[in-house]
Amino acid sequence: MxxxxxxxxxxxxxxxxxxxxxxxxxxxxxxxxxxxxxxxxxxxxxxxxxxxxxxxxxxxxxxxxxxxxxxxxxxxxxxxRREAVAPRWLEAVEAPAFRAAREPRGERVVIDMSSPNIAKPFGIGHLRSTVIGNALRHILTADGYDVVRVNHLGDWGTQFGKMIAAYRAWGDAEQLERRPLAAALELYVRFHEEAERDPRLEDEARAWFAKLEQGDEEAAKLWRFFVDTSLQEFRRIYDRLGVEFEYELGESFYNDKMQPVVDRLQDAGLLETSDGAQVVRLDDEGLPPCIIVKSDGSSIYATRDLATAIYRRETLKGDRLLYVVGSEQAVHFRQVFAVLKKLGYAWADACAHVPFGLMRVEGKKMSTRKGRVVMLEDVLNEAVERAAAVIAEKNPALPDRRAVAEAVGIGAVVFGDLKHDREGAIDFRLEEAVRFEGETGPYAQYTHARIRTLLSKAEPAALEAAAPSPAALAGDDAWALLKQLSGYPAAVREAAERLAPSIVARYALDVAKAFNRFYHAERVLVDDPAEAAAKLRLARAAADTLQAALGLLGVEAPERM
CATH class of the missing domain: 3.30.1360.70 (Arginyl tRNA synthetase N-terminal domain)
Known part of the structure; x- marks a missing residue:
């Protein structure tokens, strides 16, 4: 502003x-x-x-x-001229309309996000796509877009042949019922260990997946069990993260939509045979050929993603299609978008890969095949426990302590991801994320709670007792805070344009820092009505802005901590 x-x-x-x-x-x-x-x-x-x-x-x-x-x-x-401008700006930044969503643009954005694999644990590696996609939903909505979130579940492919083969060889029905994802992970890891010694297991897995594709009753029953139990586990975690989806459509949903895509490519003369596979050449794009049908006649990710994009455009009516997927898939999406353009879909230019960097935990890379998975739920639980311990020490009489600890612990993990540049790699360290000082979610949440507590100590009429004193808003720290608050719409707009939640996270930290400097430099609850009104209204605007910014990131802002 x-x-x-x-x-x-x-x-x-x-x-x-x-x-x-x-x-x-x-x-x-x-x-x-x-x-x-x-x-x-x-x-x-x-x-x-x-x-x-x-x-x-x-x-x-x-x-x-x-x-x-x-x-x-x-x-x-x-x-x-501070004393002339400040009262006008205070009135502007404290108005709810200042933080309200822009007028609708009449443009729909479909975001592909989270997309965990069925029968595999929801590890911390899934956190990035989930929380970045969710934050982008809130940010783009605030910028006037109609946003649809799609969870593209990995519920098809040879991995299910591996799971079925592993279950038939070593599975325990009771264990699978009691701890479905943990037991499934153990089977998946064991399959890859055994397959290194006996490569014939890979052939057996492919055979079981072929049976699944053909509707084999035993294979279909096991597949349905893995899908249903996985979804139950995933939804518990989504509930804790405050994440919802307009659509949860697994890869299997597109099984009957792939052949029409292959037929279109064939009719357009784009398919060529290469080593027995059907491919689309992309030499003119400087890209390797995009495989559409493998040499054994089965489909591949690209075929399904082409069908998915067409469905999201034609059925879900997406004007823009965003894919919040790791950076390692950059070439894949360039191939898919290039094939769409060759098919004559001009809207392919409105498709965008929103890449993010790798997440390591304490310096270690995660691997499902090798069993090196840090369960996201374990991380959330530990974060909540650490937050609960700090709250119990600092404010043992706090009502609803457990609910506040949940909000702070979950917020610490979410904010700890989103404050980083999306495309950079992250080395996640829980001990740093849950600190109440420094550039953390709990610091921003605590600042918001501090302001709400301050406001609760003021007489209700104090905020409206008099016209705010221009001089009280003209001091260096008050002015710096007011300027920071005035930047909220610009921060949201830039975050939407760059698809970068970190801009909002950094903005929230800057507001928290500016308020704390003001709070330590100035006495807010003063006797002079005009001065008190100015400072309290400025503080209230800061709390409202912090709450709004954290909300865009999917982080709660407790009233008390």
Whole structure:
């Protein structure tokens, strides 16, 4: 809001539209230099004058009553007249409409997210797709999009042949009923260990999957058991994370939709035979051939993803299709989108892979085949217990302590992921994530709770007792907090444009830091009604903004901690 406002006010002096004026402005590295800076290097080329001379002329010429301008070298440093501007801005940032969603754009975004494999544990490696996708849903909704979340469950493929073969060789029905995913993981790991010694097991697995595809009764019964029990386990975890889906459609849902895609490719003359397989050549895209039908006649991921994209466009009516999937699948999605374009689907340009980096735990890479899986539920449980211990120590009389510990523990894990750049690798360390100090979710949550507690100590009429004192909002720390709050819409807009939840997470931390600096520097509950009203209303706006920002990330903001 600040840069846009200054841009609007100086635009007539630059003789450019207000949007262009705002684009030219920079934020000074030191707040003491002002609230914005206008570099004059580009103007020097246009006006054929030294930039220092242009800066001096503009500083003299800009005479807006809300601004103070000063030339410093090739820059015009611009400061807002705090006591004149602050009351207006306070009124703006405390209004619920300031944090409300934008007007609907009339554009639907379908997000492919989470997508765990059936009969495998929900490990911490699944966390990233789940929470990044969920945060993007909230952020894009706030930016005016109609968002649909799809859980593309891995419920088909040779892995089920492996599970069936392993169960028939070593399975224990009682164990599988009692601890389905743990027992399934043990079978899956044992299969790969045994297959290294006896490669014939891989042939047996392929044979069982072929039977499953053909409708074999025993194979279908085991497959259905794995799907149903896995979904029950997954939904418990989604409930704790506060994640919902508009659709849960497994890969098997698209079984009858793949042949029409193969037929379209054939009719379009795009299929070629290569080593017995049917492929689409993508040499013109600098990509390896996209395999559509394997040499044994079976389908492959690309075939299913082509059918999936067409379904999401034609049936779910997605204007944009986003795939929140690990970076290692980048080539695969480039191939799929390129094949869609070759089929004549212009909307392929509205398909985007939203990649994210690998997550390691305490420096170790996870592997389902080797049994190196850290169960997400175990991590959530430990995070909640650690949060509960801190709360019991700091505030033993807190009502609903267990519910607050759940919100803080889960929030610590979610925020601990989302604060990082999406495409970077993460080394997840629980001890750091659950700290109440530093750049963590609990720190932001605790700041929000601190403000709500402060507000509860004020007399109800104190916030409305008088017109807020402009001087109380003009001090350095109050002004810095007010400026930070004014940046909420811009943070949401940038996060939506870049598909980057970390922007909102960093913004929440910046608001928390700005409030805590203000709180430590200023006494809020003062006797003067006008001063108290200004400070309390500023604090309330900070709490509302923190709550909104955390909500976009899928993190709760407890009222007390």
């Amino acid at each position: 600040m840069i846009e406002t200054i841009g609007e006010w100086i635009a007539p002096y630059l003789q450019v539209p207000k949007e262009e004026a705002a684009r030219r402005l920079e934020t000074p590295p030191d707040p003491a230099l002002g609230d914005a800076a206008l570099p004059c290097f580009a103007l020097a080329r246009e006006l054929r004058k030294p930039p220092q001379a242009i800066a001096a002329e503009l500083a003299e010429r800009i005479a807006h009553p809300m601004l103070t301008c000063r030339a410093v070298g090739a820059y015009v440093n611009i400061a807002l």
